Amino acid sequence: MFGLFKRLFYYNEKQVTCTESTGKHLLVAAFDFGTTLSGYAFSFRNDPTKIQTNQAWIAGSESLLSLKTPTCVLLNPHNECAAFGFEAENKYLNLVVQGEHKSWMLFRRFKMLLHNNDGLNRKATVEDITGKKMPAMKIFAMSIRYLRDHLVDALHKQVDAIQESDILYVITVPAIWNDAAKRFMREAALEAGLDNDRIKLALEPEAASIWCQNINTSIKTDLSKAGIQYMVVDLGGGTADISVHEKNLDGTLKEIHKASGGPWGGILVDRNFICWLTNIFGQAKMSKLREEDMEDYISLLRQFENKKRTITQDTDGLITFRLPISLINIHDEAEKLTVNKKFEQMKIPNALINDKLRVPANIVRSWFSESIEETIRRMTNLLSDSKMMNVSTILLVGGFGECKLVHDSVKREFRNKRIIVPQEAGLAVLKGAVRFGHWPGLVTSRIVKYTYEFSSMSDYDANIHGIEKRVTLDCYGDEKVENRFLKIVSVNTEVNIGKPIKAPGYTYLQINCDCVMAIYTSLEPNPVFVTDSECKKIGEIPLGYAKGKSKDENRIEVSFLFGDSELEVRVKILKDGSEIKKVIDFFDA
Template structure:
């Protein structure tokens, strides 16, 4: 069955996958998509000073002492290392793996600042938008080099975000893209959904066998769990195949910060345990070039660690760590290791640290355990009963250690791992740009509501919420529910309309406060677990009827981003309404 195209007038779709560890872009032309959906173009990034090429580059950005953009990706790493070797890096700004800030920060706003690797601050919006602008420009330059004349209005842009991100984080990324020059035709794609869409088209290997399976061959009603393991976050959804190959989400998107960078943190913690906190702090502070190189080397090395390894594993360690240790402790690391708690399980040889395979594999334990136990918890839910397939995507899914952990924990499940699991999100985002209707419905992650005043109920409402307004006793902070957690909402489906009145007769705008919670039926917006999300502003320019004016508000939750519609109930005219989740002045 032919797929419908949501943007038939667009010549091409261009997608940017902005990852915690690696980022990249891809694009495809509409005519190619119709003939072969998998004909997707990318960029061959060089690995900087290291050998090889990749379809993604490091998510690192460098600014000079004036705060001007200097380099992105492995170019930024190489330039920063060069500066550090010459002790010229101190007033430059070097950011790496900063995307997780949007996951960890529960009160995002436009003026938020983030710290670089040495603690110097810069507006987060500037850092994110600069990176997106670089990727956008790099892509458009590649078109020009091919003598392709493509106008902005002929492009459908797609930007990926984790499905577990908040509405605030999604809006932050949209505004960063706007500042980066993507001022229209922008879709936000949820990463595990994009990966699932890509795998619908891709014949993929089943575990331990050579037989091929294609998600499009799944029968209607088949459920499968998408495990999107990235550098920063683990994103999990459960989808069910519908008639016509569309997908219905059956369990709300969830996950946590157990991505591949947690393994990096475990490695650094291991080194601190071996050489001491003081030595590592001094090394990181005084030897920035070596520290960046150490991080780079481990990123590559960790991909080679496998469950079946039983020989010692060698890590390249900058000689400065040994020198600092000898200076601060009065003995060499080789001498110390013989009497340490690790004993003969580790050995220092020049700039090499050799460790028993069990120690190296142990660096993955906490991360892998967290992931598989979370997957196990999801598979116990009644909504996902009879889910027999796990689809592993994302860069961290390329780790043999994580693959083995999933297969060992779920021997009765069919585990599918596409050959290009690290590119599934990026290429799937392109496919999503051509056909957004492939996702039939999504599960609401929260209960959404608006703070209102309602008639005070003696003996039920708290006395401290009682206010007298124009002779009426009202209760403040009542939670007016628009959607509830776990609710299945079809694509572009609007929830039932709720009506609101102005509090003053001459008001031309009404600002409504939006709250979220994981509770099903909160009574008040300050109940435990309720969180202020942002404001909903509705225009009411006609003040003729004063306090009798009524505005009907509908929220649409079925898309990747929350949308709102508002109308004048008396005239039935649609009025302007806008959501702002990046202003936390209450």
Template sequence: SRTILIKDDKGKEAPALDLFAQVIRYLKNHLLSALDTKGTTVNNKDIHWVLTVPAIWTDSAKQFMREAANKAGILTEQLTICLEPEAASLYCQHLPTTKLMGNPGTQSFLSNSSGTKYMIIDLGGGTADITIHQKQCDGTLKELHRPTGGPWGGTKVDEAFHQMIIKIVGASCFQKFKDDFKADDLDIHRELETKKRTIKPESNSKITIKLPVSLVTTFEEETGEKMKEVIQQMQYANKMTWQTDKLRMEADLFKELFKEPVNMLVEHLQELMKRDNLTDISTLLMVGGFSESPMMLDAVMKSFPDKKVIVPEDAGLAVLKGAVLFGHKPQSITIRKARYTYGINISPPFVRGDHSPARKVTIDGVDRVKDVFKKYIQCDQDIRVGEAVSGRHVTIKSNQSEMLLKIFASEDPSPKYVTDNSCEYLGKVVVKLPEAKERLKVDVKMIFGETELMVEAKESTTGKVYSSYFDFL
């Protein structure tokens, strides 16, 4: 929603669209300034910007990001929205084999022939995004399954660690620490980022985590107790010591923090691979910062011993570098799976037994049913870049001055009405009509570009064309 508000850490609200726009504007200006400093002056109008988003985001979320970018001074025609795992997939096509890590067999990834299927697992901070590609004869990629995933990124480990700390110091004490020592709280996040990438499945020596002294002093001032004594009375007595700014714990206790993201990811991947067209996937490509965690790599390799598991060097930068490649050659991915069923609301003649009487309306003496979903594209259908799906709409009133085409998306393969819970309103195309007593025809096309759905409506009498764009990735 364009009007949604976000609260800061003090409860102050601000429009989310404005905040996102400010972040994008900062990044844009930072790049232009860096180029200028190096003596490479480039005008904004000469740059095509690529904005990456998680694969599991909804159409409306992607549309929101596009509008935020527009507000930040990036024109629609200068902007492409790109799915993060797609970008990573393109990047790994261009890597020399020396830049690939993983289990035995990783060296053969780049020489995979056409028809080879592989899964991209993008593990970021907040989400895990999964996309499945198949190499085509012409070197392009075909998407075999619509993007899936969930909130199983690296922050799940952070959350588990915070819950462990809360068990020791209490929720109110931890909140007071976060309120009073914001910089110290950020230091905890930075420390965890380092530890997440260094802990290994075979680690058995104690892990030392540097924590701010202010956390201990806050606890002792609030409770009147000594941290060392409190630890000795808890379930962690034999697994942990905490003195001033050092928390030392058994390696197994720290490994437990990975349990939820590991289990959720592996279960999801196992379910995906049971699908008929995905049973013969040969390679798992792990990208994103959280993929650099040996714990995550080991879990995937052990769960799928018959697959090649690959982690590119600098996995955390795979999306960034792949986005540049996508911007230069967006046609690299030629066939995608429709994530949603797309359609337009219509009011056809009422048919007793087929339609709900509660939806019956009378227009120009004809009994009709309102809000029927006219399907153009069905979810999981293959859609080729540039492909158009056509339909015809007819006016339902005499002297109708315009036709309002409302575009909807649904996760249901066959929604009946646009008011069904599964349906989401994307936007509209307004077609102006000439004066006429007879019924007028409007021919509609849904055209799939690299990253957008274009809805084009042509009024048959005048031949005038109206169109609008929607993100459809």
């Protein structure tokens, strides 16, 4: 331990470069909280490039090709977290076998609640596998708390003197999430007991991009050149998250197109697989399998998880799946005829032999089609933009990004681009997030997804504004127009992370009024009024009462600060130089 602190002191004395960790924390730990799988990685400040991942996730009787564990939370009858991951699944299955599971709850794949959810709030709920509901914030917090505790226990086995307060936490989030979803994840981390000052959010494709800059393969040669532009396609269990980056002269990265994507991850393939089985065996059979034979149902999904990683464009013949006896145990002759007829219509002879289902490879590939086609369509649309003409390389990362069929399809579609799938593509986001925690300055700018503005008043002009828009301010006697959209930054604009953007000109506080500034977003580049249908209120900032007696004495200057994947608004009272700062809540609107 003495050697560790000696090296830390040495690092502090040196001039910091892009290869040295700059924080005060002893180590950085990243949590990749995924739709299907979750995991963590960490490295110490004295050796930040030596990133360690947990090697001890135990899957029970199943062997999954992953260094992560399922994102599953098991609650006991007292609504307490009893287990997480493989342990949660296996414990629940044991309860099912014993007939004691009715008062327990197993939550799976609940992260998708946060995708494209405009109505997201702190009271949102998620359902367990039987439809019972719990507050989503509580389930997310339990998951983060479990990962934190598992990490700390693992660290204590390495370094006795380590304290939880020595850790800077980085939590990965999809770049395509809206601001409220990112805020929800931070608040879940706070509820889990993490210190707000030691939490950073990392955008998943950015983290992957950072990691691919530093691995010792031919990728480094390609991506280390200043000016190179490349696309990062992060394919996870729930979403496809696409960003485009450029390497700066100083080795940092900037985003050159706003994040894009959709719900086209690996679980869409799983859903198509289950739908296909439902079409064959019927809704009643599949519902019974889920409700009464949960062990067999989860075993079926685990088996499919392994199978789908091996399917390629060249895979031919029949692919065999072992089905639960409870699913294929058909006693009714009419039902047998129905099932056999469906196989005949699909021209699959001898599809069922005992408990083995043999499915033609082309049908199995069809379960992937929607996910792959939607992802490629979005990639094609992005690359057709004139600003993307210099993008030369596509990086495929993420758990679903390891799928061979995905590789084949992308390579076939984009023959003029270099397609790179780094080793352990499923860990690229996780390991990159650790690097981001040590060197947050590696990403210098992003492209904003919305036009940001605040509600203000402007001078009334009878030639422009309708008479119904005119108001007279009693405090100053001016004729004004209310609810004007005062723009700070337009959609698709590049913003420097950590550098304030000032509103054009000044506005002022009203006299004898407890002033509140409302913040809005829009997908339109030049909205006129905040009451327009495309405008959305995202938060408020209380400013209090004006201190001056005249308009000039009550002038204010407004700035927006984009950083840490969140938005901070600063309002400076010019009369006395005081400043109000607030990170937008996104749930108070």
